[in-house]
Amino acid sequence: MKDFLWNNDDNQENNITETLEMELLLEGLYRISGFDFRKYMRSSIHRRVHNRMQLEQISTITGVLEKVLHEPAFMTTLLNDFSINVTEMFRNPEFFSAFRQKVIPELRELPEIRIWHAGCATGEEVYSMAILMEEEGLSHKTKFYATDMNEPVLNKARSGILPLSKMRTYTKNYMAAGGTQAFSEYYTTDGHFAYLKPSLLKQISFLQHNLVTDHSFNEFHVILCRNVLIYFTAALQNQVHELFYDSLSPNGFLGLGDKESIQFADCADKYTDFAEQVKIYQKNKSRKKG
């Protein structure tokens, strides 16, 4: 019993220390790299850091901080650890299907369409959207802005190179998303990789942009930010939502991940459920203040 209590105290103390260490690490990382993870979900960051600690056999978070401050390569590694780049083409096909059926008719009359993929990771989603818009005959007036904070990941996205092994899944997704052509129209292959058609890539601007620290850079008709906000704390989510709201044109559309919702955000009442099933929201036309 005594032991148990003692352990408990010890654990608590450890927790306090670790929280402090974590704050210092994130602060240090922010100061040295400009990447701000201070408002990210601690649980996720915690797991990432501990994963790295295990791999590098570092015993304390302070040890991680030390390496971050003194080894630029390690800092890059850690930053890459933090950015989770799980994505696939036509992920959640029903989203793209709904987009095609419901949102496209709303966009069709616009003289120019600007779509922002916030947190585009390796670009699979923006590729998918480029294909979709081409099939809808809107690609000539559509501009895609794909942003991520992670430059190496962006480089990968710019290359338009996809692992051959994923293409089967993507083909299935493409079909389920209501693709109107053969998926193979959009890529060529060799023995190892598939290469996205250059004409698709040409329409996409891949830009480095940090949702946490950077500001709005244009007005968009569609903003897609799927499965990005789940890594953020509620406060940061609200901040990013504010950014999205300011960047959306009147009646613009916001698409979130299938497990996300705008319901809990401060700006929830400024949007109308457009396709709640697949988390597409429409910005209300007039801004109601107060």
Next chain:
Amino acid sequence: MNNFRFGIRQKIITGYIVIIICLIAAILAVTNQLDTMKGERNFIIQHDFAVRDLTSQIEKDLLKMETNKRAYIITGDESYLQLYNEASSQWSKDYNTLNQLLSDNPSQQKRIAEINENIQNWVAVAGDPPIQMKQQNDTAGIADFFKQDPGKSQTEKVLQQFDSFRDTEKSLTQKRAENLNVQNRYLEIGLFSLLAFVILVSMALAWVISGSIIKTIKEVVGTIRAMTTGGNLSSRIHVRSNDEIRDLGEATNELLSSFEERDWLQRSVTDVVSKNQGVSSLETLAEIFLSATARITESSYGAFYIKEGKDENVRFVKKGAFADTAADVGRASFKLGQGLIGQCALEKRVQVIDRIEGEYSLISSGLGETKPNSILIAPIVHEDEIVAVIELASLSSYSKQHISFIEKVLETFGLTINRVIDRMEIARLLSESQAMTEELQAQSEELQTQSEELQMQSEELQMINEQLESRSQDAEEKSKALEIAKKELEDKAKQLETGSKYKSEFLANMSHELRTPLNSILILSEMLAENGNQSLSDEELEFAKVIHSSGQDLLNLINDILDLSKVEAGKLEIMLSEVNLSEFPNNLERNFTHIADQKNLNFTINMAPDVPTLLQTDEKRFQQIIKNLLSNAFKFTEKGSVSVSVKKVQTDVIYNGVDYWLEVAIKDTGIGIPKEKHELIFQAFQQGDGATIRKFGGTGLGLSISSEFAKLLGGRLQLQSEEGKGSTFKLLIPSISDESVSAQTFLGASAEVATALEQASHSVAVAEPPITAKIVPAEPEAEQPSITVDEENVFYGKTVLITDDDNRNIFALKTALEQKGMNILIANNGMECLDILDANKKIDLILMDIMMPEMDGYETMQRIRGTGEHTDLPIIALTAKAMKNDREKCLEAGASDYISKPLKLEQLFSVMHVWMTK
């Protein structure tokens, strides 16, 4: 309007009275007429009948007198006389009555006067005289009298007169009856016209009265309808008539006013209540409520207090304020019973204070400040408990309506406050749970990432496992066969060993046997060529030289064959020793300068400064390789230069004990070797081509021997060459510093190293020229492996089943795929496809045409998937230029992917890559 009321009842009664009067008048007139007619009829009946009776009576009396006169005269009976007298008196009586009756008709009177006269005549002449005669018994007189009979003419005359009288009377009666008929007709006409008149009057009245009623009702209905549809409760009904409709209109107007009031109340309440909805904080609620309430009650300022704390510590804390100016209004908090407001909270009722005294807040405006005129304090109760209090102040005074609004709105507001408090609590809990949910989401996302990775890994592991399993099965099956084969092999090995021994011995003997006669030939021919005694002619001398050089060539050939056979038989031994490299350039110069001079070629030797002086290797073989290479270089170079450069190189291949590698590069500017021959020339008996052999001679064994030697030395021979520009042969051999390394170890290692080196240098020696190899597109990603792997590797040996009914398509596809090294199976229709699939288990992919006779592609695919056996077998549907419907049908039928015709080979291969890559 005057006070004269002419109501609907009056209107209707008036109408009816008019009609009734008309009716009565009509009836009176008719009755009157009827009476007249009745009199006339009675006159006819009484007068005319009386006249007739009387005339008849007079006639009868006359006849009675005659009769009774005769009877008396005959019988003499006095009774007849009496009767006669009676009749005599009777008729004059009757005559008088008749005369009276005819007083209005003098002509008739005159007639009966004549009749009277005649009767009296009769009485006087024929009546009384015979009677007197009888009484006097004057029988003769009587007989005489009757003989004459004077009365008879009289009687007949009277009767005649009566007849004429009665005829006149009858015609008179008739006349009167006709007159009556005429009157009757007039009466009928009069009656009908009266009826028509009454109907007209009634209709006119009905029209006027109903018109006056309906018109007003219509006006009222119109107004009401306008209000209903227009929703404008403020408009009112105006009725011009002064009747019940006007009452109805006024009553309706009152109702409307009441409705308007209630509506205002309702709307105001709804307005406030609706604003309260969805509010999630007390402060916002208080602000919204106050501003709405103040606006409605025209208040200038207001304050909102919420109860906080419990029991003793109950305080009312200000949560919101409203003022026309931004000034902070009201106290921050108060206790129950404290001040007016506290009192109100205690009493739980609305209070309005109109006369403000003392130090009340001043309401400020832009121009100044003024005291409020009226103050309203209202408690907000929920479940019989005060939850909040509001205070409002106004410059005007609060109307009843305002107060009832406040009461009304506060009825439910307690509940709202409670709800907001609850909601705040819920929101707090929700955000907590949301935070947890999000954490869970993040975790699950991560888990998904991990699980995706794990899935792929496990997939790979599973595949490896499966392969291993099948391999171990294969192995088991084959191990028996292997054992048998092993025995056979062992036997054969023994035989071979023996054979090889024989072969080597044979070769050794042979070479010996060949050398012996060759020796003599060589020596003799050399001697002849020297022409010591000057006995030979120039021609003979030339012959001798040819014999010699041919013999020399033959010898070299034999040596080479021997060496080669030794290498192949593993008989060649390596003698490791320390070679002094410092002597190496001199040796070469000594041996080859003269050849260079002969062919007028530039010959240079470069030793890099870091090349060690001592090298552990088999000197003899090393020298032999260099010599071979140099000989070749000189042999195939007509002009230009031959150079040897020696340097140390680092390679990726690390082997225990090997410090570095020595590279000896021999470069010439000769004819070069075409790319496709690069590999060939290292094989025995091969040269550039037949023509080369003819031009340059040589056996072609030199390079293969050198290559074998290099391998024996643990090294490798490499070639870079371009036809027409020259060649560079590079010998790479390891330098072993550790002298303790035994020759055996070295040799064992050398094989391995050689293999590694071979792989490393493969691309240089065999594949593309180095320059092109480097032009692989600038790869953006470091992690991406170089794409030099041969494309065919993926397709090579794979089996593809083409199902198509068009032979030209089949031919085209077959040709294209076979070029990639694939095995092709052909099915001309769906049935064949199924059959082939049953018979062949090793089909990697199916290309399926859709439009086929008998069984089309959809059905075929459905059947293939239906068996459950080929769920993972990739089927690529070849559709006509993609119709949406086709694609969906393809997917439903189980196609893995589709491409549309006409096929583009690149796209086809792309898709096949996707579906054939494991």
